[in-house]
Amino acid sequence: MLWNSLLLAMREIRRNLLRSFLTILGIVIGVAAVITMVTLGNGATQAVKNQVSSLGSNLLQIRPGQRMMGPGGGGGAPQFKLEDAEAIRTQITGIAAVSPQVSRTATVVSMSKNWSTSVAGATDDFFSAGNWVLASGRLFTSTEQNAGQSVCILGATLYKELYGQRDPIGESLRVKNFSCEVIGVLKAKGQSAMGRDQDDTLVMPLRTVQRRLTGNRDVSAILVSVADENDITRVQGEITDLLRQRRRLNDSEDDNFNVMDTRQIADALSGTTKVMTTLLGAVASVSLLVGGIGIMNIMLVSVTERTREIGIRLAIGALEREVLMQFLTEAVMLSALGGIIGIILATLASISLSNLMQVPYTFNASINLVAFAFSAGIGVLFGFMPARRAAQLDPINALRHE
């Protein structure tokens, strides 16, 4: 009987192909939207985590403000000074590198070309802590750092934009109102966790940036690379204590800075994308619900339209249960079909959008399964009422129906 119901349902769907297609469109879009949103959201979260963990598990990031919610967070709290970085380097043991840094956006001009980029002020430790590798040229000398001389190292993107293939070492370029000499080019690192191009950068000695661009002695972040990664919790605690002391915070005050290891940075960053994923998924599932109501509507119309047919079936000896099954099967089949088409569409859309957004694509079996089960469930839910109405028709009245 079940097989017969399936065949019957299939024939009925084929018979009204256009109508069936329009009916399931809502489900198709709903399922496709939910799966695509969740897949892309998970991909973005994964990308953030990958990016941050590629920094290495021995890294601590120190920023002013209570909690980092992406770059630029933590305004209002007092900035660090270079002396804070010095104190960390000298007073805490087990540290491999301390990289205080400051950044600013500025327009860089070379010959006739100009490019707006992020200018970072840093020490040599910046390169080891941030896993930067030179493609050509050299790093800063200590004289250059101490004197704050106008030398700079180009990120890969900036290099390509300004010089193309040409060797830039020794050339000079203009940053805002002063000129500086190119001493090196960095190897490409790709996009950052938040989708920013990390190679679109210009690195100068910290002092040079402080003096010529920001005009103060503030340090916006300090990266600390710990020698032994098992030591990271101790170092994190000691840095916190040290900074509280230097910032003269008493016991009742909260930290006005934060020290995070890479896992915590990853969690903080991916927290945002997770919330977005949930939100988008929820919005998309509303369209699933709407699709279900569309199916109920069409099934109700179908019952009215086929009253006579139902009368014939009942007169011939169909049981109430069998008519119920017939219509329920049809509704479930419609919505399941919508679910399958939706999954196929979602897979195609997720793969191409992942490529476009440069996030990793992973086939998420559970969300596909959930979306499919949900769509079939919608068929049962919204198919039951029309099916019961059909099954309970009085055969005599149904046969007389025109």
Add this chain to the structure above:
Amino acid sequence: MKLIELRNITKTYGQGQAQFQALKGVNLSIDKGDFVAVMGPSGSGKSTAMNILGCLDVPTGGEYQFRDVQVEKLDRNERALLRRYYFGFVFQGFNLLARTSAQENVELPLLYRGEPSSVRHHLAKAALEKVGLSRWWDHTPAELSGGQQQRVAIARAIVTQPELLLADEPTGNLDSQRSHEIMELLVSLNREQGITILMVTHEPDMAEYAKRIVTFVDGNVASDVRNAEKPAKTPEPEQALLADALRSEVIDAVE
């Protein structure tokens, strides 16, 4: 052998002031192998009686015995099963499934009996052959004439070898020549396969084909007459003459 026994069957529609008694204590018994025509003016209760006999409707009072089953005590599903295994229906309006081939229409009752598809095909083919429509098996109702549609409906009713064939004005929508063809088909089914037939009609010359004529008047059986056994009917000479006259008139007009 007695197949059906109605005892004091009543049927009342509506309530209070609007109450209407369609059947007022009908007593009727039908033997196996009989061919009964039910006649009567409209509103006499013959269709109501037919629906009750066919288990499509339930009586308000009285007893209905089919074989050894007390039908009035059955519930909706049990009545459906009775229809499925013992009854065949032929309606005035044919009531075939639209956009469905003759073959599939005829297979429908077998589907509900759970017959495998090879058996369904075989039986449906045989039934269509019996009504002379083997060549039309893949045509949908829209592609068939009224007489052919009614023959498909008869094939659907007899494909299960039913105990009782209920025909509700089977010739009501057909011209007289098709009507006679259908009646001859019913007579041969009754005679050759022993199917008991119960037919509602308001045309006296169709009732002539039956073995027995029951007339309803005002919700009760008014007369119950057994027809004399006679050979299958041929078109009456009067009608043939009339047709000849018509034809010559047409020829005259054309000339």
